[in-house]
Amino acid sequence: MSDQIDEGLRSELQRQGIWVTSMQELYNWGRKNSIWPLQFGLACCAIEMIATAASRYDIARFGGEVFRPSPRQADLMIVAGTVTKKMAPQIVRLYNQMPDPKYVISMGACAISGGPFKQGYNVLKGIDRYIPVDVYIPGCPPRPEALLHAFMELQRKIDSQKLTGDKKAAHLDPAQPSEFPVPAFGAHDLEPPANPRVFQPPKIERT
């Protein structure tokens, strides 16, 4: 995790009762243990998300129990469920209104790709067409354990983010955008159908 501190020296110091850390580690430790999700659910995955927040699975163990009703106070957007084309502009707008740093978990098959409703005329084929997604959870719907796993993966990602240097986190880079264009309703489909900045469909090579 840390580039500066020698791990052996650090464990030796810890044995002596001295805890050495860096600003980056301390900052990321605080951030990863206080991820506040945005409180909204779209479909049946939301029920699993609610179960994750309730006492049996208890996302509070990971510091994520404070579901915020306002995007201004949220760090994490859990896209839980089918994103219809009617709903997609609202989700992108909510994402835009969240302050940096912000993260997105795409929960369930629908949020990843449209899932069982992929052929539907009104279903968005994956929220990653418009906003950058950090963690994908497959499943239909994923169990609460899967959401907890995704949460831990996100914590791992936050923990490894750099504060300085060339590879610093996107939210610390002034050149990286904080908001993404909101799609509008066109004649037949959402315009544009995807944001090329975050979504490049895989090229299919036929031989």
Place this chain on the structure above:
Amino acid sequence: MTPNPYFFIVIFVGVALIFPIIPLALAWLWRRFLQPPKPGAEKNATYECGVEAVGEAQVQFQSQYYLYCIIFLIFDVEAVFLVPFAVAFTGLPVGAFIAILVFLLLLIEGLVWAWSKGCLNWTLKS
């Protein structure tokens, strides 16, 4: 020498002030010096559950709602009186029956008056 008994309150207030101010100040310093600000039109827009906000927040409602409310309230109270009256109806003396009848008639008269005044006509005036 014993300290002033209110001295502990002073300490309490001091800690209660410092405790939230330190993290807030740290967060402010962090934002000020380390985090690049990224404001934008969407980000600073009014939060309306993800929908684009339309018009002003200080909307005026018609005063006609007020009249409807008043008339509703009167008959709401009437229902509160009517239910016990209906439950105890068979055991009531004639005097009580006449009293509630007068009460009902007064309210109905009020409704007729409001009706004839045109309070129940919904006019769309902007």
